[in-house]
Every structure is written in C-alpha cells, then in structure tokens.
Amino acid sequence: MTDNTPAYPAGWYADTNALGTERYYDGTAWTNETRPAPIGASPLAEPAAKAPWYKRKAIVIPVSVLAGLIVIGSIGSAMGGGKGATTTADTKAVAAAPVVEEDTDAAITVPETTGLTAKEAAALIENAGLQAEFSADKGFVIDRDNWTVLSTTPASGAAAKTGDTVVINVEKTAAAAPSTAPEAAAPSAPPAAAEPEKPALTTAQSSAVRSAKSYLSFKGFSRAGLSEQLTSEYGEGFAPEDAEFAIAQLEATGAVDWNQEAAEAAKSYLDFQGFSRDGLYDQLTSEYGEGFTPEQANFGLAAVGL
Numbered sequence: 001m002t003d004n005t006p007a008y009p010a011g012w013y014a015d016t017n018a019l020g021t022e023r024y025y026d027g028t029a030w031t032n033e034t035r036p037a038p039i040g041a042s043p044l045a046e047p048a049a050k051a052p053w054y055k056r057k058a059i060v061i062p063v064s065v066l067a068g069l070i071v072i073g074s075i076g077s078a079m080g081g082g083k084g085a086t087t088t089a090d091t092k093a094v095a096a097a098p099v100v101e102e103d104t105d106a107a108i109t110v111p112e113t114t115g116l117t118a119k120e121a122a123a124l125i126e127n128a129g130l131q132a133e134f135s136a137d138k139g140f141v142i143d144r145d146n147w148t149v150l151s152t153t154p155a156s157g158a159a160a161k162t163g164d165t166v167v168i169n170v171e172k173t174a175a176a177a178p179s180t181a182p183e184a185a186a187p188s189a190p191p192a193a194a195e196p197e198k199p200a201l202t203t204a205q206s207s208a209v210r211s212a213k214s215y216l217s218f219k220g221f222s223r224a225g226l227s228e229q230l231t232s233e234y235g236e237g238f239a240p241e242d243a244e245f246a247i248a249q250l251e252a253t254g255a256v257d258w259n260q261e262a263a264e265a266a267k268s269y270l271d272f273q274g275f276s277r278d279g280l281y282d283q284l285t286s287e288y289g290e291g292f293t294p295e296q297a298n299f300g301l302a303a304v305g306l
Contacts, residue, residue: 032234110166112156118170119144121152131165138236139207140214141170148173172207208238208246216256220264220300223247224291262292262300270304277306 010027015034017023024033108128113121118141122132134141141147147170154160201209208230215221215229229235230243238246250256262284269275269283283289284297292300 107159108162108164110152110154110156110158110160113149113152113168114156116149117145117173118147118149118168121149121168121170125152125166125168129162130160131163133165133167135167135169136171139172139211142214146173147171174203202242204238204242205245205249208236208242209249211236211238212243212246212250213255216250216261220261220266220268220290222261222265222290222292222296223258224287228291258292258296259299262290262296263303264300265290265292266297266300266304266306275306277301280306 008025008027010025012022012024012035014037015021015023018034020037021034022037024031024035108130110130111121111124111128113124116124118134122134122144125132134147135153136147150169150171152169153167160166212226212230215226221229226247227240227243230238230246231240236243247256265284266280269280275283281297281301284292284300285294
C-alpha cells in the first residue's frame with residue numbers, strides 16, 4: 001500500500017478500498033491477495049491503509065468474487081420477491097383458525113441433474129423447494145443454456161430440507177467446431193465466384209471476446225484497464241494476444257465506445273465519493289487508476305457535469 005502503513009499482525013483485514021472484501025497483511029506490507037468478507041464480519045475490523053485514489057494501482061476484480069456477487073444478488077432477489085403484505089382479512093383468518101404444527105423439516109430428495117444445462121438443473125432444483133447456486137472453475141454463469149452440470153453438492157439422491165441450497169457444479173459447454181468442408185457444386189450450375197473465408201476463431205479467442213463483453217457490461221473500462229483485467233492472474237488469465245484479439249474485435253464491430261466507458265467510470269466514482277474535477281481527471285487517466293486517454297477522460301468529466 002504505502003510507506004506509512006502501520007504495523008499489524010499478519011492476517012486478513014477489511015479493505016476500505018473495495019467494500020465487502022478483505023485484504024491480506026503479511027506482517028510488513030499489504031499484499032494483492034483479497035477475498036470476500038465473511039458474512040457477519042465486524043465493519044470495525046482494522047482497515048487496510050488507504051492511499052490516494054490516483055496514486056494506487058486499480059485492483060483487478062477476481063473472477064470468483066465477481067461471480068459470487070452475481071450469484072448472491074440473484075439468490076437475494078429470488079428470496080426477497082416472495083414476501084407480500086398481509087391484509088387485515090388474512091390476519092383475522094389466521095387468528096380464527098386453529099394452530100396447526102407443520103413439519104418444516106420434511107426431507108426432500110436432491111434431483112438428478114448431471115448432464116443437463118444449468119437452466120434445466122436450476123428449474124428442477126427450485127421446483128423441488130430448494131435454492132440453486134452455481135459453481136464454475138472459470139467465468140460467470142450468465143447464459144445458463146451454455147453451461148453443463150457436472151455434479152451437485154449435496155449429490156443427487158441425498159436428503160435435504162425445504163429452502164436448503166444446492167450448489168450446482170458446472171462447466172462451459174464446448175462450442176461445436178465450424179465446418180470447413182466445401183459444398184459440392186451442382187453439376188449443371190456454372191461455377192460461382194468463391195467468397196473469401198472468414199477466419200475461424202480459436203476457443204481461447206472466442207472465450208476472450210465473451211469475457212470482454214461481460215466485463216464491459218459490469219463497469220466502465222479503458223482499453224488498458226480491460227486488457228489488464230483479461231490477462232491478469234487475478235482476472236481471467238488470457239494470453240496477451242488473445243486479449244488483444246478480443247478488444248480489437250469489439251472495436252471493429254462497434255461493440256465498445258471508450259468515451260462512453262470513461263463517462264460510466266466517472267459516474268461510478270462520483271457515486272462512491274466526492275471528487276474535484278482535477279482529482280477525478282487524475283483518477284481516470286493515471287496508470288494506477290483507470291488508464292483512460294486525456295481525451296476520453298475529458299469526455300467522461302463533461303458527461304457528469306465537471
């Protein structure tokens with residue numbers, strides 16, 4: 001972090017630079033190791049030393065944390081959506097009816113879902129009265145039709161209780177290889193002019209393009225910031241050439257506007273805390289911040305009224 005970091009015992013501490021996470025202190029300096037804060041952890045735990053925004057390196061979002069946030073948010077929405085207001089008539093009916101003890105611990109058998117898509121597995125598990133949560137070695141489970149179930153925890157056939165969470169272990173469904181066999185021309189048809197073949201994407205290139213789109217939908221990234229997120233060992237870990245291919249592909253197809261990304265990043269910073277124009281400009285352009293060009297940063301500042 002900084003040279004003025006106070007001495008603490010080695011261990012995990014709340015990271016004030018990324019709410020909801022903890023950073024490891026090795027006894028002499030703050031490391032790059034982070035993890036989600038345990039549920040119920042005290043917000044008054046000794047915080048990590050905080051450097052000025054534009055003087056510290058932007059933290060790469062670990063894929064596991066980002067995926068966890070997406071999954072936890074979807075589960076919270078599903079659980080919260082079922083609560084409704086109790087009317088006066090309902091209250092009277094409850095008061096008048098005799099109290100009946102219900103068996104809330106009735107056993108439910110975990111359904112067999114191996115080989116199904118993530119979407120099909122989640123439907124089976126939720127219809128059985130259980131909660132579904134996804135676990136993948138790499139990437140986020142966004143399009144559930146493109147993920148295949150390997151196993152569940154607890155395993156299929158095991159006993160569970162209503163409302164228990166079943167973790168669905170999935171892997172990305174392999175994309176079918178593009179066919180390269182030329183079509184035979186009809187004997188009576190004149191030879192047609194050959195169209196130039198489109199280059200086939202490798203599996204790594206296709207995955208890098210998909211991941212780049214996902215990150216851009218999550219927050220504002222500069223070109224340099226997105227490249228770092230895709231290649232970092234704490235991000236996706238793609239080879240630099242695959243990350244560069246993905247970014248160039250998005251630019252060529254008009255799928256990204258770096259000025260708009262700068263505007264989105266500027267708005268996110270102002271939503272988090274107050275900035276002067278110069279302070280926010282430094283954060284947007286610094287190599288330790290977002291890495292936008294001066295022109296992109298000025299566009300973002302104008303978009304938020306600075």
